[in-house]
Amino acid sequence: MSASGGTKAIVAALGANLAIAVAKFVAFAFSGSSSMLAEGVHSVADSGNQALLLLGGKKAQKKASEEHPFGYGRERYIYGFLVSIVLFTIGGVFALYEGYEKIKHPHELDNWYWPVGVLAFAIIAESFSFRTAIKESNALRGKQSWGSFIRTAKAPELPVVLLEDLGALVGLVLALGGVLLTMATGDGLWDGVGTLCIGALLVLIALVLAAETKSLLLGEAAGPEQVARIRTAAVDGESVTRVIHMRTLHLGPEELLVAAKIAVPREATAVEVARAIDAAESRIRAAVPIARVVYLEPDIYSEEAAAAGDDPASTPGGPAHH
Numbered sequence: 063m064s065a066s067g068g069t070k071a072i073v074a075a076l077g078a079n080l081a082i083a084v085a086k087f088v089a090f091a092f093s094g095s096s097s098m099l100a101e102g103v104h105s106v107a108d109s110g111n112q113a114l115l116l117l118g119g120k121k122a123q124k125k126a127s128e129e130h131p132f133g134y135g136r137e138r139y140i141y142g143f144l145v146s147i148v149l150f151t152i153g154g155v156f157a158l159y160e161g162y163e164k165i166k167h168p169h170e171l172d173n174w175y176w177p178v179g180v181l182a183f184a185i186i187a188e189s190f191s192f193r194t195a196i197k198e199s200n201a202l203r204g205k206q207s208w209g210s211f212i213r214t215a216k217a218p219e220l221p222v223v224l225l226e227d228l229g230a231l232v233g234l235v236l237a238l239g240g241v242l243l244t245m246a247t248g249d250g251l252w253d254g255v256g257t258l259c260i261g262a263l264l265v266l267i268a269l270v271l272a273a274e275t276k277s278l279l280l281g282e283a284a285g286p287e288q289v290a291r292i293r294t295a296a297v298d299g300e301s302v303t304r305v306i307h308m309r310t311l312h313l314g315p316e317e318l319l320v321a322a323k324i325a326v327p328r329e330a331t332a333v334e335v336a337r338a339i340d341a342a343e344s345r346i347r348a349a350v351p352i353a354r355v356v357y358l359e360p361d362i363y364s365e366e367a368a369a370a371g372d373d374p375a376s377t378p379g380g381p382a383h384h
Contacts, residue, residue: 069119071195071223076112078191079105079230082184089180092173095244096164097237098180100157100257104233104264105184107153108226111145115219118142122314132355135314136279142218143275149226150268157261164254174245181238188234192227199224214285217315218275229267233260284310284318288350295349296324296358301338303327306363310353319355320346325363335360 086102089095118141126133199220203211212221240256243249284292293305308322324342326335343356 069116069219071191071198072112072115072119072219074194075191075223075227076109076116078187079109079112082180082187083109085180085183089176092176094169094172095177095237095241095253096160097240097253097256097260098177100160100260101181101184101233101237103156103160104153104230104260107148108230110152111148111222111226114141114145114148115222119219132313132319133317135312135317138315139218139275139278142222143272143279145222146268146271146275149271150265154261154264154268157257157264159261161254161257161259161261164257165251166254168250168254174241177241178238181234181241185231185234185238188227188230192224192231195220195223195227212270213274216278216282216285216312218278221274222271225267225271229263233263236260236263278312281311284312284320284350284353288318288353291349292320292322292346292353295345296322296342298338298341298345301326301330301334302342304363306361313355316352317355318350318353319357320353321357321359323359323361326360328362 083102083105086098086105090098090102115138118138121137121141122134124134124137199211202215202217202220206214208224212224215221236256236259240253240259243252243256283289289308289310292310293308296302296305296308302324304325306323306325308320310321311319313319324339326338330338339358339360342358346353346356
């Protein structure tokens with residue numbers, strides 16, 4: 063996995079979650095807090111998720127084969143989708159069930175200082191992990207808003223870690239609130255309410271992650287800026303006069319397929335056309351380095367042909383596009 067895949071953020075989150083999970087289960091054993099049990103399971107699920115992301119990054123590095131000529135870059139998308147399923151089932155659904163049981167059969171907390179101390183420790187540890195994820199993400203998101211970055215990021219790891227860490231921090235605050243209210247009122251109902259809130263939060267985050275990674279699995283095009291650079295690079299004004307139409311597809315976070323029909327002069331010979339295609343491919347790869355698979359088809363541009371069709375404005379190569 064490349065640096066842009068957020069390996070540092072994943073490792074930081076994995077280390078934090080393993081330590082936090084152990085502490086939460088110890089606190090649950092001494093206090094009987096359902097919030098602590100739900101949070102412990104949440105941390106175990108998060109640890110498993112980070113392991114899945116690292117495994118996906120490793121598998122994605124396999125070289126292309128005859129059976130998979132475009133490589134294994136989408137392994138990262140598959141494992142990112144698995145993470146959303148794990149977070150939904152093991153994290154969210156379990157917390158909802160545990161919260162329901164605690165509300166149905168509430169009991170007071172024993173040794174309240176254990177969950178309070180562990181939650182304080184966990185908030186500090188998760189804050190460091192979240193800070194690392196933010197720092198790694200800032201290097202890629204540029205001027206994008208956080209919402210836009212999560213929606214458009216082609217590498218699934220950083221959005222996953224960001225949302226997991228955010229969910230963990232909010233969940234810890236909810237768990238702490240449930241424990242404190244239980245201590246203040248002597249009613250274990252509040253511990254169950256906190257657990258239900260944690261479950262609802264995890265389910266929501268899992269659904270967002272599932273929607274985003276599903277989109278990546280289906281195949282997303284290059285971003286608008288990359289498409290513009292590819293179009294500009296393909297045309298030199300002499301051997302290639304325009305891009306008639308183009309399609310792009312992410313084969314993985316750092317691998318882009320470009321297929322385009324380009325206009326060449328009518329009088330160009332076969333040798334000149336071949337040279338024009340080679341030069342255009344080189345310019346495209348220089349402008350957008352992740353454009354590793356480039357297929358260019360030469361053609362003679364015709365305004366009449368481009369405008370033909372049921373909807374001329376949407377015809378590839380038509381006036382609306384150029």
